[in-house]
Amino acid sequence: MFQQLGLIGCGLMGGSFALALKRAGLVKRVVGYSKSPSTTERARQMGVIDVEAPSALLAVSGADIVLIAVPVSATEATFKAIRHLITGNMLIMDVGSTKHDVVDAARRVLRDHLGSFVPCHPIAGKEVSGVEHADADLYKGQQVIITPIERTQVSHLRNAEKVWTAIGCHVSQMSPESHDAAFAAVSHLPHLLAFSLMNSIAGQPFGQEFLALGGPGFRDTTRIAASEPKMWRDILMANRHELIAQTREFQRTLQEMQDAMESGNGDALEALIAKASKLRAGWRMNRKS
């Protein structure tokens, strides 16, 4: 389907995409670039990429598909680095967890080439990062949200849908704004809660003793607290407007449960638990609507 993938960012997300495309026979050659030369070298040694590019610009040169898999805060600089070699036939995608800021950066930088860029968010990941965890199955069975804008070229949009579908993803479309509101709620807020929970307990006089007693529930609710700090700083800051709104709504809901406990109103507390329990028992990941 494609001759050459230009991969900018050879970490977990980018590396897994390259492996998935190779395994599916969708690309002949992968030219990769990472900010850290040792990462690029490691990616080549592992067979994730075929050729090491000395710059983002040279990774794009000659590519017919480009994946930008860098921290969201580095997206704008990446657009600037590559814009001189972008051609109209080149499909450019990202994998950023926020979309409004990425689309804004694309508008500012790409100008005439804006139509080549298809903003994507594959809902996949691990709490570990780095090319050594790259996995051809990372995206399989997962959702990918594409957030096209008015200038996105339909041919590129269709190709983006095809490539994600070909590696096993369920593709859907939203506006960048709706995307960011939704992910503030179901991804960024849960991360914020998991980070806060760890810090809240550890900051107490017997915090370490308490933590040693955590069971399976604690393990699961805090798993994502181990996520990479720099990456999550970028995501939370990029989407902080929506996230702050979600956090306030959450705090109101938490306060409601706390009020029920403080006033000894067990019935009110049980009604709130029952509502949550029913919702969660009926929830399934990747349910097609």
Added chain:
Amino acid sequence: MFQQLGLIGCGLMGGSFALALKRAGLVKRVVGYSKSPSTTERARQMGVIDVEAPSALLAVSGADIVLIAVPVSATEATFKAIRHLITGNMLIMDVGSTKHDVVDAARRVLRDHLGSFVPCHPIAGKEVSGVEHADADLYKGQQVIITPIERTQVSHLRNAEKVWTAIGCHVSQMSPESHDAAFAAVSHLPHLLAFSLMNSIAGQPFGQEFLALGGPGFRDTTRIAASEPKMWRDILMANRHELIAQTREFQRTLQEMQDAMESGNGDALEALIAKASKLRAGWRMNRKS
């Protein structure tokens, strides 16, 4: 080791204990009682218990080991129902997730037989309940916290340790008060957060659309929100004093992250994430100290 287990409450926790004891050859006969006759009948049909008792009192008759596996709010009534047939040689244990209230109930009701009661909290469970989910492996490899009081008989304490160890548990001891503070932090608060997260998102105009986009992180952080409402109402209410203190501490920590976002202080936010990430990456369940 034991002749007869008197099982009061034939649900997930009680049923799994009976199955584990039987498989380990630690008990000859299990006499069971549940509030709902259909549960007791089902437990017998499944081979979880051997004999159905028509009352809690008759489940205790002739037993040398008794497990009370009822909601914590029903513990005091259970003590009252069985106290006339308790003997000095009978080991009585519970599996309640809170211990201060259970110990208080025991002090009020058991009096001369208080020494026979060994308060236990096995840190095991599933987000589903009922005897149909009973599993001989539920407790295997899990921690059990025993919270003896000054009147607990040492011989019973040793036997309680032996029986949990024999079915594969790691046993440790704490005071009832320390136990409740610790579990407010690592169990009850995570449940409260998971309940609140579900309700907070679902209560918004596009809540259902948002929920449909949840990925693996959302799945894991909310798993325990599907827990049984009545049981968790009881636990949260029984331990609400400690839980409210933990919730306030959590809200302070969450506010600290929100302040960093609101003031645009990415460095402060990253430092808080890094602290949480390091803590969680270094955490292991059931680590022996």
